[in-house]
Amino acid sequence: MPHSSRRRPDIRLILLLGALAACGPLATDMYLPSLPSIARAFEVPTAAAAATLTSFMAGFSIGMLLYGPVSDAYGRRPVLLGGIALFTVASVACWLSFSIHELIIVRFLQALGAGAASVLSRAIARDAHEPSDAAKVLSMVAIVTAIGPLLAPLIGGQLLLLGGWRVVFVALTLFGLVCAVAAYLGVPETWPREKRESSAVFRSFGAYGRLLRDPLVWGHMLCGxxxxxxxxxxxxxxxxxxxxxxxxxPQHYGLFFGTNILGIMLGNFLNTRFVGRFGALRMVSLASTVSSVASIFVALMCLTGWGGLWSIVFGLFFVVGVVGVLSANCATDLMYRYPKNAGAAAAVFGATQLGLGAFASAVVGRFPGVSPFGMGITIGACGVLTYVGRILVVRWHNHPVPGQVQQPVST
Known part of the structure; x- marks a missing residue:
């Protein structure tokens, strides 16, 4: 890509990347109001219905680990198009599922495809913009991406009334088709051929070993x-x-969910305004502190019952609102610390997020009943570990990459 194109954010590319990256969140959020209905339709416990969410996150995580190094070796565009095609075909299979076990499997495949847009939107933003702009651009992408999840539970609730949970997957199939056409027509190749080595794909996967020897990487993975x-x-x-x-x-649930999506959009907007002034490190430090305090607050409200539903809603607004700030700044810092393996760096960060999300989903699903108790315990533990990540990031940010003598690029 010409150097001049790296000087100013491309608004059209940002809008398109944001829409493509919404594949994963939409596939998650649109069917949330249907989870109790799915459990009843297949006559299975709520934990079995929630397993369709866990399998999605596992597939998303694995897909991201595959797409990052492969795109470093073969280019961003073909990998992105292949992932979106898999997402669309798997959405059809979800629509036609006739057992909970079948739905769990095809949700995994759907997520395997959706992971392409998530990890490659970060890598493409990194390729096309200077370091000072990348975190800002990723926040702008996240704002666009959040519009879909903002509406998704509301749409999902109405689709549930219209024709049941299968109609949700019909809508996701149509969205996948639109995304495939848009990506084919509008996403350029941002990773030039001279930087690719198809024979080096295994070395690209080997970059994960270097990344995991870096304490700063572990700090960002815990924070985000x-x-x-x-x-x-x-x-x-x-x-x-x-x-x-x-x-x-179920219809009003979408309103509660939408409030938290607005919190994500607000957090990302504030990040675009302040990251240039304060830098990624300070934004990570502040956002991780807010996340930890809010998570512990939610845990106390869930365990004690103080304030009922509204105290939980209040605390969750801050827990959820800073996630985009952490994602944008942690990912940007890692991609510029490892410029030759930006795809792998984005992938290991994104896959860790999704893997930990899937694990947390499985943990909370093991608590009996539908009381807030299990949710509070799990969110509180996440808050404590987020702060452990903050300590690592602050401690190791100015250290060089292990095995190298140069200082990391400042963001």
């Missing part, structure tokens, strides 16, 4: 990953806690 796990605990648990414990209707 455990904050995301807290959010995903909320995503997994609240359809049952809100709808079945607090008796919120």
């Amino acid at each position: 990953g455990m904050a995301f796990a807290a959010m995903f605990t909320y995503i997994s648990a609240t359809p049952f806690v809100y709808i079945e414990y607090f008796h919120v209707s």
